[in-house]
Amino acid sequence: MKFGVVVFPGSNxxxxxxxFIKDVLAQPVDHIWHQEESVAGYDCLILPGGSSYGDYxxxxxxxxxxxxxxxxxxxxxxGGLVVGIGNGFQILVEAGLLPGALYRNxxxxxxxxxxxxxxxxxxxxxxxxxxxxxxLKIPIAHGExxxxxxxxxxxRLKAKGQIIFRYADxxxxxxxxxxxxxxxxxxxxxxNENKNVLGMMPHPERAGEIILGSDDGxxxxxxxxxxxxxxxx
Amino acid sequence: MRxxxxxxxxLKDEEYQMITEILGREPNYVELSMYSVMWSEHCSYxxxxxxxxxFPTKGDRVLQGPGENAGIIDIGDGLAVCFKIxxxxxxxxxxxxxxxxxxxxxxxxxxFTMGARPIASLNxxxxxxxxxxxxxxxxxxxxxxxxGYGNAIGVPTVGGEVYFDSSYxxxxxxxxxxxxxxxxxxxxLGRATGxxxxxxxxxxxxxxDGIHGVTFASEELSEAAEEKSPEVQAGDPFTEKxxxxxxxxxxxxxxxxxxxxxxxxGLTCATSEMASRGGTGMEIExxxxxxREEGMAAYEIMISESQERMLLVVTPEKEKxxxxxxxxxxxxSTTIGHVTDDGILRIRQGGKVVAxxxxxSLAEDAPVYCPAYQEPTYLKTSAALDLxxxxxxxxxxxxxxxxxxxxxxxxxEWIWQQYDYMARTSTVVAPGADAAVLRIRGTKKAIALSTxxxxxxxxxxxxxxxxxxxxxxxxxxxxxxxxxxAITNCLNFGSPEKPEIFWQFRETVRGMSEACSAFNTPVxxxxxxxxxxxxxxxxxxxxxxxxxGLLEDVERHCTSxxxxxxxxxxxxxxxxxxxxxxxxxxxIHDKVQGQPPAIDLEKEKALHKTVLAAIKQGLINSAxxxxxxxxxxxxxxxxxxxxxxxxxxxxxxxxxxDSLLFGETQSRVLVSVAADKLNLLLELAAQxxxxxxxxxxxxxxxxxxxxxxxxxxxxxxxxxxxxxxxAIPCALK
Numbered sequence: 001m002k003f004g005v006v007v008f009p010g011s012n013x014x015x016x017x018x019x020f021i022k023d024v025l026a027q028p029v030d031h032i033w034h035q036e037e038s039v040a041g042y043d044c045l046i047l048p049g050g051s052s053y054g055d056y057x058x059x060x061x062x063x064x065x066x067x068x069x070x071x072x073x074x075x076x077x078x079g080g081l082v083v084g085i086g087n088g089f090q091i092l093v094e095a096g097l098l099p100g101a102l103y104r105n106x107x108x109x110x111x112x113x114x115x116x117x118x119x120x121x122x123x124x125x126x127x128x129x130x131x132x133x134x135x136l137k138i139p140i141a142h143g144e145x146x147x148x149x150x151x152x153x154x155x156r157l158k159a160k161g162q163i164i165f166r167y168a169d170x171x172x173x174x175x176x177x178x179x180x181x182x183x184x185x186x187x188x189x190x191x192n193e194n195k196n197v198l199g200m201m202p203h204p205e206r207a208g209e210i211i212l213g214s215d216d217g218x219x220x221x222x223x224x225x226x227x228x229x230x231x232x233x
Numbered sequence: 234m235r236x237x238x239x240x241x242x243x244l245k246d247e248e249y250q251m252i253t254e255i256l257g258r259e260p261n262y263v264e265l266s267m268y269s270v271m272w273s274e275h276c277s278y279x280x281x282x283x284x285x286x287x288f289p290t291k292g293d294r295v296l297q298g299p300g301e302n303a304g305i306i307d308i309g310d311g312l313a314v315c316f317k318i319x320x321x322x323x324x325x326x327x328x329x330x331x332x333x334x335x336x337x338x339x340x341x342x343x344x345f346t347m348g349a350r351p352i353a354s355l356n357x358x359x360x361x362x363x364x365x366x367x368x369x370x371x372x373x374x375x376x377x378x379x380x381g382y383g384n385a386i387g388v389p390t391v392g393g394e395v396y397f398d399s400s401y402x403x404x405x406x407x408x409x410x411x412x413x414x415x416x417x418x419x420x421x422l423g424r425a426t427g428x429x430x431x432x433x434x435x436x437x438x439x440x441x442d443g444i445h446g447v448t449f450a451s452e453e454l455s456e457a458a459e460e461k462s463p464e465v466q467a468g469d470p471f472t473e474k475x476x477x478x479x480x481x482x483x484x485x486x487x488x489x490x491x492x493x494x495x496x497x498x499g500l501t502c503a504t505s506e507m508a509s510r511g512g513t514g515m516e517i518e519x520x521x522x523x524x525r526e527e528g529m530a531a532y533e534i535m536i537s538e539s540q541e542r543m544l545l546v547v548t549p550e551k552e553k554x555x556x557x558x559x560x561x562x563x564x565x566s567t568t569i570g571h572v573t574d575d576g577i578l579r580i581r582q583g584g585k586v587v588a589x590x591x592x593x594s595l596a597e598d599a600p601v602y603c604p605a606y607q608e609p610t611y612l613k614t615s616a617a618l619d620l621x622x623x624x625x626x627x628x629x630x631x632x633x634x635x636x637x638x639x640x641x642x643x644x645x646e647w648i649w650q651q652y653d654y655m656a657r658t659s660t661v662v663a664p665g666a667d668a669a670v671l672r673i674r675g676t677k678k679a680i681a682l683s684t685x686x687x688x689x690x691x692x693x694x695x696x697x698x699x700x701x702x703x704x705x706x707x708x709x710x711x712x713x714x715x716x717x718x719a720i721t722n723c724l725n726f727g728s729p730e731k732p733e734i735f736w737q738f739r740e741t742v743r744g745m746s747e748a749c750s751a752f753n754t755p756v757x758x759x760x761x762x763x764x765x766x767x768x769x770x771x772x773x774x775x776x777x778x779x780x781x782g783l784l785e786d787v788e789r790h791c792t793s794x795x796x797x798x799x800x801x802x803x804x805x806x807x808x809x810x811x812x813x814x815x816x817x818x819x820x821i822h823d824k825v826q827g828q829p830p831a832i833d834l835e836k837e838k839a840l841h842k843t844v845l846a847a848i849k850q851g852l853i854n855s856a857x858x859x860x861x862x863x864x865x866x867x868x869x870x871x872x873x874x875x876x877x878x879x880x881x882x883x884x885x886x887x888x889x890x891d892s893l894l895f896g897e898t899q900s901r902v903l904v905s906v907a908a909d910k911l912n913l914l915l916e917l918a919a920q921x922x923x924x925x926x927x928x929x930x931x932x933x934x935x936x937x938x939x940x941x942x943x944x945x946x947x948x949x950x951x952x953x954x955x956x957x958x959x960a961i962p963c964a965l966k
Contacts, residue, residue, distance in 0.1 A: 009563055010471050012387025016658045019674070051385040054471025110380050110651045141384070141653040206655050211672065211787065 001228050003029040004042035006072065006088075008063045013049030013086060013203065020205035021046075025221055034066040044081040044224060045072060047088025049141070049203060059102065059144045060090030069095055081125055081224060082197045086142055089189075089199035098192055098199045099153055099162075103146040106182025110143040114213060115180055115202055117188050118168040121161040124195045125227035130219045135172050136165070137214040138202040140180055140188075145201035147183035147190070154185060165189035165200055234259055242269035248600060255594045263580065263588040266532040267595060270498035271505060274763050277599035280729040281761045284742050288756040289749050294718055295757060302343040302423055302493065304757020305415070306719045308783050310676050313417045315349035318357070318410035318684070318723040318779040320762035324466070325407040329374025333407050334382040334468040335540055340411040341388060342494035345477050346543070348421035348484045349413025352657060353671055354383050356393040356409050357684045357723070357777040361402030363640055363964040368397075371405050373965070378468075379409070380651040385470035386477070390652035391660055392669035393684050397640045400688070403767030408723040408760075410684060410779040414673065421484050423493035425507035425515060425546045428574040430490055432504070432515055433552070435559050435566035436476045436542040440525035442466045443499070443538025472541040472564070479562040480543060488551050488558070495542040501535045501595065503544040504570075505578050508592035511546075515592065517570035519582040531580065531587040546572060606739055607732035615693055618813050618827030626891045629865070629938070629945040632821055634956050636862045636895065637869055639820050643960035644873075662792055667709040667858055668780075672787045679787035681715030683780045687861070688773035689814045690829035695737045695774055697832055699744025701899060704837050705860060706780035707752050711841045712856040712902060714790040714848040715782025717752055722759040722778050727771025729763045737774040745776060751834040752841075754780065791848045793857030793903075794874035798932030800854055801911050802879055806840055806901035807924050808864065810892040816861040817895035832899045839921045840900050846917055852910045859901040865894040865938060865946060867903050872936055872950045873957065881929035881938045890940060905931055 003021045007014045014031060021029040032039060039045060052063035063069070069091075076082045076097050084092040092098045105111060117136040119127050130136070149157065157163050165188040169178040179186045181201070189200030204217030239249040242265060252260050252268050260268065274280055290298040296313055297305035303317035321336025337354060344351045356379055361368040383390045388411070425432070443466040483489050491511065493503045500522070508515045519534050529537075547555050552568060559566035573579070578595065580588040591598075626632055636642055649664035661679060662670035668683035685706035691698030707717045722745065727734040749756055759779075765772045784790055812818050813827025847853045859867045864883075872878055885893055892898075906914050911927070918925035936953060938946035 010385070010474055012474070012656060015387075016656070019658060023674075050387060051471065051474075054385060054469065054474075056471065109377070110384055110653070112384075112653045112655060113650055139655055141655055143384070203655075206658050208658070211661055212655070212658055 001027055001043045001225060002041065003027055003044050003046060004032045004039055005029060005046045005048055006032045006034065006068055008034045008052035008066055010052045010054050011048050011050035013205065017046045017048045017205045020208045024208040032068060034068045036068050037071055039071045039075050043228065044083065045075060047082065047084040047091050049086030049088060052087055052091065059087060060094040063091045064095040073097065076197050079194065079196050084199040085203055085205065086201055089201055090144065092197060092199045097197050098190055099157065100147055100149040100190065102144050103148055104144050105146050111180050112139065112141040113180065114139045115188065116168045116170055116178065117165040117202060118172055118174065120163045120166055123161065124164060124191055125224055126164060126191065126198045126220050127223050129223040129226040135168060136216040136219060138204055138207045138217055140202045142201055145181040145183065147187045149184055157190060160193055162190050162193060163187055164191050164198060234265065239265060242266060243273060244269050248272060251600060255598065256590060261588065263532045263535060264590055266536050267501045267588060267590065270501055270536050271595040272599040276498050276502060278761055279599045280602050280604050280763065282601050283603055284739055287742060288746050290755050290757065292719065292753060292755040295755055296417065296420065297757065299756065299758045302346045304719065304721060305347060305420060306757060306781065307417060308678065311417050312673065313415050314680060314781055315344050315347045315413040315415055316410065316721055316779065316781055317343050317758050318408055318721045318777060319760040320723050320725060321407045321409060322405065322725065322762055322765055325375055326371065326405055329371045330378035330381065331467050333375040333378030335466050336407050336409040337379055337382040338468045338470065338473050338540055339496050340409045341386065341473065342496065344411045344413035345480055346423065346492055346494045347413065347415065348419045349415035350481060351388045351411050351413045352659065353412045353669065353682060354388050354390045354409065355682055355684050355779065356390065356407065357686065358395040359401045359406035359688065359775055360397050362397050362399050365402060368402065369965055375407055376648050376651055382468050382470045384653040386474045387656050389654045389656040389660055391654050391671065392664050392682055395645055395648060398773065400773045404765045404772050406725050406765065406775055408777050410721065412682060412781065419484060421492055423507050423510060424491040425511040425513050425572045426490060427548065428513065428572055430546050430548055430572040431552050431568050432517065432570040432572065433545045433547055433555060433566055434522060434542060434569045435545060435564055437469065437472050437539055438523045438525040438565065439534055439537045440539045441529065441533055441537060444533060444536055466538050466540050468540050475562045475564050476541055476543060479559050479564060483555060483558055488555055489545050489547050491546040493544050495544060497538060499535065499537045505592045505595035507544065507546065508578055509596035514573040514575045514577040514579065515570055516573055516579045519580060521567055521569045523565050523567055531582045535580065604729050604735045605732040606736040608736055609733035615826055616828055620810065620812065620889065623822060625889050626894065629894055630948055632895065633865050633869065633946055633948065634953065635820060636816060636866050637953055637957040638960040639816060640961055640964060641816055642862050642866055644958045645961065646958065647961045661787060661790060662713060666713065666792055668713040668715065670713050670784065670790045677786050679784040679790060681710045681713040681782035681784060683709035684777055685709060686775055686777045688775040689825055691741055691776060692773040693814045693827065693829050695740035696744040698829055699741035699776055700748040700832050700834065701829065702776050702778045703745050703748035703752065704832055704899060705858065706778040707754065707841060708858040708902065710780050710782035711844050712791060712793065712858050714784050716845060717754045717780060717782045719757050720749060720754050720778050720780050721757060722776055723762065724759065725762045725765050725772065725775040725777065727764065727766045734771055741774055741776050748834060751838060789849055789851065791853065791856045793855055793871055795871045795877040795879065795905050795931045796854040796875065798877055799908065800905040800931045801908055801927055802881060802929045802931060803904050803906055803914060804864065804901060804926045804928050805843060805904060805918060805923050808888065808893060808896065808898045808901065810888055811896045811898045812892055815895065815897045817863065817891060830897050830899045837900045839923050840902060843918050843921045843923045844902050847904065847914055852914050853904045853906045855905045857903045859903060860897065863895040863897050869936055869953050871903060873954045876950050877931050878933040878935045878950045879929055879931045880933065883928060883938060883940045885941055890945065893940065
């Protein structure tokens with residue numbers, strides 16, 4: 001399965017995503033410069049974390065105009081797998097590929113720490129290999145991850161199974177204390193209606209090795225592999 | 234020129250005289266401004282140079298010692314670590330967010346200038362007490378400034394330290410350290426060589442910000458300084474990130490001859506230092522410098538401290554490729570001059586030569602002073618501490634709860650959870666530990682990093698305090714499993730023109746040098762920050778040590794937390810009646826007094842050897858150095874992470890109870906060991922002549938300390954942890 005990690009000016013999670021895919025998952029991966037106009041030949045695109053364009057104006061608001069984003073959009077609309085992590089999630093939201101908006105954290109501070117994610121829908125390419133009931137220990141590192149959708153949209157997301165991850169405590173309870181940024185409904189990750197585009201604030205590429213505190217991030221990618229193998233049969 | 238012209242720029246009459254002798258004429262205003270910034274203490278170290286020369290700077294691993302933008306040490310496998318610490322104290326006092334942010338940005342530039350990729354930041358902060366709203370404002374601003382810059386640029390902030398003391402009420406300290414990794418072959422130096430080579434300025438446009446910033450840094454703070462905010466620069470981590478990537482790409486492709494960042498004293502410093510190191514001269518055309526506003530005067534362009542700019546020397550063949558690379562990264566780069574062989578820095582504007590001075594005279598020929606020094610009178614009274622008149626502890630539980638709630642000891646999570654300490658996925662031991670540990674990808678190795686300084690000790694005894702600052706940083710690195718390699722330091726003091734301050738400075742450096750020699754940890758560079766005074770009152774002398782250590786096997790790292798119930802707790806090192814300068818004395822008895830604890834460097838080395846061997850051989854499950862708050866606090870800290878208690882049995886053996894529980898005797902480490910490995914550990918300690926005391930066992934939900942049969946401390950771990958975790962957030966509400 002071939003991965004492309006899109007590099008915007010100011011991206012920095014590109015280094016971590018690249019390392020994770022190449023060294024931990026042992027899959028082929030390239031960097032894709034933001035001025036590229038084609039993403040042909042890739043099976044999955046990663047929009048990495050960081051501060052594209054310095055997060056100036058609004059996180060992701062400038063990056064969505066990068067030349068590569070037209071190709072990313074076409075790729076996504078044709079059913080291609082896209083994962084936006086942190087800043088990548090913000091870009092996907094700004095680009096209209098995912099619903100909602102990401103506000104500044106409710107506590108008005110940047111937060112870096114491990115979180116526990118409860119999987120809400122196991123029938124997606126991103127979760128299909130995850131053992132039911134298993135919590136994922138994956139870290140966050142963001143200042144603007146406070147996910148917002150209005151009540152109607154929330155109901156629609158619930159109905160269509162688009163809510164993928166929610167912040168829980170270590171026991172799996174969804175509590176206000178476990179919500180690190182004030183996100184509506186403790187939402188940590190959502191996908192589009194077609195279930196091929198995922199955006200999440202936690203960083204699975206940072207949870208790839210036990211020595212870093214967790215390797216639960218691999219389960220999301222194991223799911224992608226399982227889905228990919230299945231879809232090729 | 235009138236005397237007020239040079240005096241207002243901070244130059245002394247005799248310095249002006251020297252300039253006229255160097256030039257053989259009177260300088261014009263542009264030249265005078267250039268000398269004033271380059272001959273400031275901040276750039277020239279004119280007051281400290283002679284004393285700094287006494288630091289040991291050589292060692293087998295040292296690839297680059299002091300004198301360049303940062304030091305470099307060899308870690309084997311063809312790899313090297315580049316590191317340096319620098320102060321941004323005065324800007325942070327005036328504008329906390331931008332002051333701290335640009336401090337981080339400046340030190341990151343120093344690292345990638347050498348060809349190294351920045352992989353970690355640390356910071357050392359000193360602030361007044363948190364009951365003062367101005368201090369809370371500065372504290373919050375500084376932390377968010379460090380976070381804002383470091384998080385955006387993607388360099389993890391992995392460690393540091395913070396102390397609160399009224400000595401820093403009006404003059405906070407913000408010291409930023411950056412560590413980079415590079416291949417030994419790719420080291421780049423800030424040298425302008427090769428007549429006819431081109432000089433390129435890249436990055437941000439030059440504006441009027443930070444004019445005379447280094448002169449400002451070399452003055453005492455006063456009410457008037459608060460009107461100087463235009464001298465504090467604004468940081469742009471986005472531009473710096475692009476600059477970092479572009480410069481490292483050029484260095485990796487061997488496209489440039491020399492490179493230097495523009496920091497203090499801006500273009501004047503970069504041009505004169507590069508030419509001086511290369512034994513060359515330079516001609517610069519100011520009309521070509523991209524400016525932020527029109528009509529900037531020559532002196533403004535020459536001394537502007539606008540951030541995120543780099544100066545490069547390249548061959549004419551590579552000129553286009555270099556410009557193309559910057560362009561691809563969305564950056565402006567402009568050829569603004571060329572290298573000459575006459576040793577003269579010649580600056581033109583509007584077709585005229587506006588400055589023409591020997592490059593070396595700016596960079597190297599500043600006067601060197603040997604300021605007068607005299608033992609401070611306060612030491613005559615501060616040393617006196619009569620323990621007879623000091624009541625011993627009545628309720629040790631209450632004292633321990635107070636100590637863990639002291640902002641100096643309490644959890645610093647409120648700070649470091651705002652830093653992205655996981656970026657680059659190499660942080661193996663995160664903030665909150667004795668030292669941070671980062672793996673080196675592609676090898677089995679890791680580096681351990683720590684910053685330290687107990688300035689109360691240095692205040693009470695500069696010589697021993699200086700030794701302890703180095704020893705404690707070393708002990709922290711050792712407790713994480715690292716072999717100590719080298720240090721950088723940031724020496725924060727009051728005005729060197731006051732003999733008592735300069736005496737502190739000399740004695741501190743003497744103590745530090747001795748410790749560095751004993752541990753074989755040379756000084757590879759650093760920074761001196763004088764004039765840390767408010768309205769004539771100096772801060773405590775604060776020589777912050779940034780220590781780098783190496784772990785051959787990242788899997789063999791160690792942390793301070795108890796790992797399992799049933800382990801044996803062993804205290805390595807003896808305990809004495811040493812309460813002078815302790816946190817206990819300050820917090821409970823409101824005294825900063827007495828002799829700080831003694832330090833025996835040979836004993837300390839034996840301790841390091843023992844702990845390192847025990848970690849490498851896999852004998853111990855945790856190691857924690859004893860520092861502020863002594864044994865009882867260290868035990869509590871070991872309990873917190875995994876919420877494992879301990880049952881401890883001590884004997885006073887003639888000591889006071891407070892000395893035993895809360896004294897800060899040096900050269901002590903607390904370890905936990907599985908019962909079946911206890912004898913091996915005790916044998917190892919005995920071989921190294923390190924006293925080892927089996928003092929109890931881990932387990933349970935309480936920390937219980939029994940002294941000579943009487944239960945002195947009996948507290949639930951969760952209660953202690955709550956007090957420890959909530960102290961700083963509560964103080965900020």
